[in-house]
Amino acid sequence: MREQNSNGKFRILKFQNFQKIPKTELRNLRALILIVDSGVNEDEIKLDELENSIPIILVLKGKADKNLVEKCHICLATENAKIGNLSSSEALKKKLINRIVAETSIETEAIEMAERISEKTAPLAVKALLKAVIEGEKLELEEGLRLEAELFSQLFSTEDAREGTKAFLEKRSPNFQGK
Template identity: 30%
Template sequence: MTDTPITVADHGPIRHVTVNRPDKLNALNAATLDALHDAFGQAAGDEGVRVVVLTGAGPKAFVAGADIAEMADLSATRGRDFSLRGQRLMRRIETMPKPVIAMINGFALGGGLELAMACHLRIAADTAKVGQPEINLGLIPGFGGSQRLLRLAGRAATLELCLLGAPITAERALQLGIVNRVAPAAELEAETRKLAEQLAASAPLALRATLDIVNVGGECAIEEGLQYESAQFGLMFATEDMREGTRAFLERRKPAFEGR
C-alpha cells in the first residue's frame, strides 16, 4: 500500500506526474482525483515547466479505472458528485496551457482511458489495452469518456466500446485515433521522452495558443473558430519568440525560444 496517491518529478522543463497506487492498478479514488487536480494546477503556473508527462506506477496499468470499492455504495447524489469531481480534473488537464502527454504503459480502462483522452497527446505501449468497460458494472462513463471518445473516434467506435465494454489493443486504438502513437513496451519511456523534449524545445507561447485555438475550435462554429485563430495568429507577431523563430530560419540555425 502507498500513502502517496501521486508522485511528481521534474526532468529539466519536463514534469512527470505518476499515479502511484500500483497495488490498486492506479485506480482513481477521490483523493487521487484531487491530488492530480492540484498537481496540474501547480504545473500550469510554474514557468519552469513546459511539458507534462502523465503515467501510472508499476508494470501493469496506466490507470485501470475508477476505484470500484469507493464507488460501490454511493448514492445517486454522491455518484453524480463523484462524476463531477472526475470531470473537473479532466477539464483541468484538457485546458492546460502546456502540452500534456499520456504515457500509457498498461491498462487504461474506464476512468483511466478518460484520463488519457483528456491529455493532448497519447503514446501507448504495444502491450497496452484501453476501453470503457463501465457497462459491465451496470454503469456508463462518468468522467467525460462518452464525449471525448465521440470526438476522437466517432460515433460507431464510441458505441462499440461503451456498449460492449470490451478492451481493445493499442494498435486498434491507434487505428481509431484514440492514441497518437504506439511504441514497443521496452521503448515507451524513450519514445515519450523524445516527444516531450521536442515539445519542450518549441515556442511556449505558440504551443499555448495552439492548444487554445484547438480547444475553442472544437466547441464552436467554424466561422467563429477561424476568427479566433486569426486573432491568436496576429498576437504571435508581438512575441520575441516569433522574431527569434523567423530569424533562426533565415539564418539556418536552431531557434532558442524563451517564452516571451
C-alpha cells in the same frame, strides 16, 4: 505521486494512487508526461485546466477510460494497455492512441517526444495551437477562424515571434523564452 524533473521544461508524473495534479508544480512547463500503469478514469486526474496550456503525453501501460485518453494530446500505449474495454490494437484502429510501443522503450520514447516539444518549439505558439484546436472544435467555422486570427495576431506581437524571425534570418536555432 512520484515525480521526476528533467530539463525544467517538462515534467514526468507517474501515478500509483491518482491525485489531482498540483498546479504550482506545472507552471512554466512546456510538456507533461503522464504515466499510467494501473486502472484510472478521467475523474481521478484533473486535466481540464491543463489541456489548453501544455502538450500532454500519456504513457498508457495499464487501463484508462476513453475520456482521459481523449484529453491527452499524444497517447503511447503498450500492447497490454486497455482503453475501456478496447485493446490497444483496437484503440489504435479507432485513432484513440497514436502508437503502440514496446513496454521496455515506451517511457524513453515519451521523454524524447517531450524533449523535442520543449526544446524546438515556441511555447506560446504551442499554447495558442492547443487553444485553437480544442476551443475551435466547439465553435462554428466562422467563429473558429476568428479565434485563430486573434491568436495569430497575439503571437505576432511577442518577443518569441521576433526571436524566431531573427534566428531564421541569422540561420541559427531560436531561443524561445515564452514571452
